[in-house]
Amino acid sequence: MDICVVGAGYVGLVTSACLAFLGNQVTAVEVNPGKLENLKKGDVPFFEPHLTDFVKNCLESGSLKFTADLDTGVKNAEVIFICVGTPPLANGESDLSQVMTVARGIGGALDNKRRRVIVNKSTVPVGSGNWVEMLVNQGVQTVQPVPARSSRSEAPSFSVVSNPEFLREGSAIADSFYPDRIVVGSVDEASIDLMRKLYNQILTQDFEPPECAPRPKGLEHVPFVLTDLASAELIKYSANAFLAMKISFANEVAGLCEKVGADIKQVTRGIGLDLRIGSPFLNAGVGWGGSCFGKDIQALMQVAREYHYPTHLLEATIKVNEHQRLVVIQKLQDELKIIKGRTVGLMGLSFKPNTDDLRDAPSLGIARQLIKMGVLVKVYDPVAMDICKTMHTDLDVQYATDLVDLATDCDALVVVTEWDEFKRANWREVSRVMRWPLVIDGRNVLQEDDITSHGMTYRGIGR
Numbered sequence: 001m002d003i004c005v006v007g008a009g010y011v012g013l014v015t016s017a018c019l020a021f022l023g024n025q026v027t028a029v030e031v032n033p034g035k036l037e038n039l040k041k042g043d044v045p046f047f048e049p050h051l052t053d054f055v056k057n058c059l060e061s062g063s064l065k066f067t068a069d070l071d072t073g074v075k076n077a078e079v080i081f082i083c084v085g086t087p088p089l090a091n092g093e094s095d096l097s098q099v100m101t102v103a104r105g106i107g108g109a110l111d112n113k114r115r116r117v118i119v120n121k122s123t124v125p126v127g128s129g130n131w132v133e134m135l136v137n138q139g140v141q142t143v144q145p146v147p148a149r150s151s152r153s154e155a156p157s158f159s160v161v162s163n164p165e166f167l168r169e170g171s172a173i174a175d176s177f178y179p180d181r182i183v184v185g186s187v188d189e190a191s192i193d194l195m196r197k198l199y200n201q202i203l204t205q206d207f208e209p210p211e212c213a214p215r216p217k218g219l220e221h222v223p224f225v226l227t228d229l230a231s232a233e234l235i236k237y238s239a240n241a242f243l244a245m246k247i248s249f250a251n252e253v254a255g256l257c258e259k260v261g262a263d264i265k266q267v268t269r270g271i272g273l274d275l276r277i278g279s280p281f282l283n284a285g286v287g288w289g290g291s292c293f294g295k296d297i298q299a300l301m302q303v304a305r306e307y308h309y310p311t312h313l314l315e316a317t318i319k320v321n322e323h324q325r326l327v328v329i330q331k332l333q334d335e336l337k338i339i340k341g342r343t344v345g346l347m348g349l350s351f352k353p354n355t356d357d358l359r360d361a362p363s364l365g366i367a368r369q370l371i372k373m374g375v376l377v378k379v380y381d382p383v384a385m386d387i388c389k390t391m392h393t394d395l396d397v398q399y400a401t402d403l404v405d406l407a408t409d410c411d412a413l414v415v416v417t418e419w420d421e422f423k424r425a426n427w428r429e430v431s432r433v434m435r436w437p438l439v440i441d442g443r444n445v446l447q448e449d450d451i452t453s454h455g456m457t458y459r460g461i462g463r
């Protein structure tokens with residue numbers, strides 16, 4: 001199938017490469033000139049395991065092409081994916097300006113040689129399917145005004161479908177080939193058939209898995225959730241809100257565990273084994289972050305506000321998270337008493353492991369707060385330091401070359417991102433170079449004994 005993907009960021013690039021791998025002809029349209037030049041050479045401008053090799057293979061086979069020209073992409077395509085960013089505005093609403101530009105641009109590039117399906121893969125508020133249809137029509141009108149009495153058949157034919165994305169940075173390729181479900185929102189039979197055909201290999205798991213992403217044992221098919229546009233849009237927001245709520249729940253209980261002398265790891269294991277609850281996303285720590293949870297909850301609340309509908313759980317989810325991000329600072333104060341003039345090393349910058357994404361990363365808020373309190377902040381992250389230096393030039397921190405360099409002369413280390421490298425740290429060496437032997441495990445991932453056996457103090461969250 002000929003496919004156009006507009007926006008080659010985390011979602012667009014992974015979608016492009018995976019669809020190309022499955023035998024489709026994909027044209028990815030990217031507006032950022034620097035990104036585009038790198039992508040044409042096979043250089044992926046962000047860190048995602050295996051993606052560079054994967055993209056290079058697709059480029060070499062000719063199944064994936066990059067261009068800045070939306071017209072070329074649209075003219076050849078049967079299915080056009082919108083995968084541009086929808087970042088939050090200051091008031092919490094989604095900034096839909098990228099979607100607006102692209103939708104009008106697609107309209108301007110449409111011809112009536114074939115019917116197109118335009119797929120909203122970007123996370124967009126409820127009602128955006130209809131809005132995108134309107135914008136595409138506006139784009140059509142700007143280049144080919146349709147006289148009032150002309151036949152409708154002369155106008156380009158298209159339909160807008162919602163197909164929210166659930167991939168997780170860090171495991172994006174596997175998530176694309178083996179998703180828990182594929183959601184499609186549409187009432188147009190022809191579009192539904194085309195989407196089913198496009199995803200058929202994934203739905204039936206009828207493809208040879210790539211080496212970098214073996215098929216999970218026992219996976220034979222993927223559920224296809226067919227629904228209307230508004231429900232598909234709401235599924236995406238509700239899924240993210242629910243996951244964030246689970247983490248905030250664990251964090252709230254973690255605070256109580258500290259008061260009563262319980263251990264949150266035991267408590268979440270005990271409740272997570274209940275199949276109605278499930279263990280994923282019940283981890284206490286410095287709280288959730290990333291490009292999606294915060295912005296999607298805010299956007300969901302904004303939709304609710306438009307309908308004068310209260311969102312108590314969502315508000316509490318955010319409140320708990322805001323509090324949780326600063327819990328490690330309280331722990332530093334508890335242990336060090338005076339923290340002004342101290343040196344604290346942050347282990348990890350990215351909002352989670354296996355990505356260099358710093359959007360809404362807890363590390364940034366913790367670092368800024370510590371700096372404000374007169375602390376010298378050192379940081380180390382296996383992949384996210386270059387992007388941090390480029391994007392957060394105002395962040396007055398010292399960048400370390402490795403964990404031992406980070407620990408040198410520190411009064412405390414704080415685990416902010418649960419990179420595997422930190423779980424395997426040589427604590428004997430770390431303890432030798434620290435000024436004060438304190439480790440705050442902001443993700444509850446370290447082995448307490450490993451640390452205390454070298455004469456260091458260990459403090460977790462909710463334990």
Ligand SMILES: NC(=O)c1ccc[n+]([C@@H]2O[C@H](COP(=O)([O-])OP(=O)(O)OC[C@H]3O[C@@H](n4cnc5c(N)ncnc54)[C@H](O)[C@@H]3O)[C@@H](O)[C@H]2O)c1
Binds near residue numbers: 083121124167292
């Ligand atoms: N990142 C994730 O883990 C994730 C997961 C699920 C859903 N989403 C959603 O998917 C959407 C995309 O997210 P992302 O993280 O990939 O964003 P991103 O910012 O990494 O990528 C967006 C890309 O679109 C490009 N772009 C912007 N305007 C364009 C235009 N007019 N023409 C062509 N390209 C254009 C940008 O240059 C950028 O490369 C968002 O709505 C997000 O909420 C993201």
